[in-house]
Amino acid sequence: xxxxxxxxxxxxxxxxxxxxxxxxxxxxxxxxxxxxxxxxxxxxxxxxxxxxxxxxxxxxxxxxxxxxxxxxxxxxxxxxxxxxxxxxxxxxxxxxxxxxxxxxxxxxxxxxxxxxxxxxxxxxxxxxxxxxxxxxxxxxxxxxxxxxxxxxxxxxxxxxxxxxxxxxxxxxxxxxxxxxxxxxxxxxxxxxxxxxxxxxxxxxxxxxxxxxxxxxxxxxxxxxxxxxxxxxxxxxxxxxxxxxxxxxxxxxxxxxxxxxxxxxxxxxxxxxxxxxxxxxxxxxxxxxxxxxxxxxxxxxxxxxxxxxxxxxxxxxxxxxxxxxxxxxxxxxxxxxxxxxxxxxxxxxxxxxxxxxxxxxxxxxxxxxxx
Numbered sequence: 001x002x003x004x005x006x007x008x009x010x011x012x013x014x015x016x017x018x019x020x021x022x023x024x025x026x027x028x029x030x031x032x033x034x035x036x037x038x039x040x041x042x043x044x045x046x047x048x049x050x051x052x053x054x055x056x057x058x059x060x061x062x063x064x065x066x067x068x069x070x071x072x073x074x075x076x077x078x079x080x081x082x083x084x085x086x087x088x089x090x091x092x093x094x095x096x097x098x099x100x101x102x103x104x105x106x107x108x109x110x111x112x113x114x115x116x117x118x119x120x121x122x123x124x125x126x127x128x129x130x131x132x133x134x135x136x137x138x139x140x141x142x143x144x145x146x147x148x149x150x151x152x153x154x155x156x157x158x159x160x161x162x163x164x165x166x167x168x169x170x171x172x173x174x175x176x177x178x179x180x181x182x183x184x185x186x187x188x189x190x191x192x193x194x195x196x197x198x199x200x201x202x203x204x205x206x207x208x209x210x211x212x213x214x215x216x217x218x219x220x221x222x223x224x225x226x227x228x229x230x231x232x233x234x235x236x237x238x239x240x241x242x243x244x245x246x247x248x249x250x251x252x253x254x255x256x257x258x259x260x261x262x263x264x265x266x267x268x269x270x271x272x273x274x275x276x277x278x279x280x281x282x283x284x285x286x287x288x289x290x291x292x293x294x295x296x297x298x299x300x301x302x303x304x305x306x307x308x309x310x311x312x313x314x315x316x317x318x319x320x321x322x323x324x325x326x327x328x329x330x331x332x333x334x335x336x337x338x339x340x341x342x343x344x345x346x347x348x349x350x351x352x353x354x355x356x357x358x359x360x361x362x363x364x365x366x367x368x369x370x
Contacts, residue, residue: 030087033080035131037089038124041065042077043110046090046103054093054100057081121184129181130325132174134159134167138328145332153332164329169240183218186271189363190219193302194226196359202300202367203267208232210265210292212258212285213273215241221248223269234263258285262292271302271363274337275322276330279345286349290370298353298369299346304336305356305364315361322362342366 037043045063046055055063057074081101085092089107093100103111110127112120129135137158144154156163168175203209203223209230211220217235224230232250235242239255254263259281262268268289274282289299306319323336337345343354346368353369 033083034127036080038110038127043103043107047111052102054102056098056100121187123184125177125180125184129177135329142328145327149332155329186219189360190222192360197365198227203227203230206230206267208265209267209269210234210236210263212236212262212268212270216245217248217251220251224250234265236263262288264292266297268299274301274303276326276334278333282345283348290350293370298367301366302363303366304362305339306336308338318362
């Protein structure tokens with residue numbers, strides 16, 4: 001009998017394993033369902049200026065803007081909603097045979113806030129940006145990053161040899177979506193960053209700050225608006241990027257190449273820049289930062305930092321998923337790094353001081369001190 005029980009237990013383990021593989025194989029359904037409900041504007045239809053009242057799929061369709069065609073299927077929408085309920089995006093309310101849906105705190109990130117100073121931001125553009133046709137085409141070629149890491153990354157292979165940065169530079173609609181996506185992710189992070197790092201003296205003694213890869217200069221503007229001690233800001237990015245950047249008080253837009261030189265300042269700020277480059281390229285960027293800083297100056301880099309040991313936590317999964325995204329879209333040898341790897345890069349570039357501040361669940365604040 002003991003043997004029979006052991007065989008039964010082993011049989012259940014095999015069934016669980018097969019179930020897990022079925023889930024992993026069909027996991028693509030999750031981001032695609034998320035992309036679909038964002039494209040349909042479902043979160044806004046439910047949120048309704050903060051009411052977040054539970055609605056049936058049919059009631060949601062009736063509130064969509066723009067209005068859907070009369071052929072739109074409440075049943076098919078409900079199927080998407082049920083899947084996303086299982087991943088915590090919506091809450092399902094069962095009552096009198098009806099299924100109704102409201103937003104969870106996770107789903108709420110897909111609805112623009114009411115902060116006019118930031119233009120109303122959400123994670124919805126980030127979802128759409130990740131699932132553009134040009135990006136989706138790259139994923140079936142992910143294995144090529146293993147077979148030929150020195151060759152074209154999967155994105156370039158899938159898009160006629162055009163790398164991601166050139167793709168965004170040559171497509172106004174894609175570039176606009178990218179800007180809105182990065183702004184939607186940046187604003188809540190920057191608010192927390194300034195509340196915790198900024199007010200605790202992280203920018204003490206900094207009068208001129210250089211934002212490397214600062215795009216529009218909006219993050220730099222947030223820093224200067226919150227911290228009056230910072231008198232001047234230099235928004236440094238590629239010439240074609242800063243050419244269309246808006247004017248902000250105290251901010252000077254400078255075009256250039258971070259692999260050649262970086263403007264001088266008391267501190268250099270960068271966010272999600274080092275992740276997309278190789279170790280050699282990151283060391284060169286940091287060496288140029290070192291040359292731009294006075295004694296006692298520092299680089300403040302906000303980057304994903306992967307843990308030394310792999311676990312199944314949501315944070316670890318999000319970081320490692322982001323790491324594979326970088327490998328697929330930007331560079332087969334660009335990568336997210338551990339704290340120790342970042343410290344070694346800084347030391348190789350001439351920075352004797354280093355510390356990592358875990359103020360956010362995704363981005364870590366890294367200080368490289370000269």
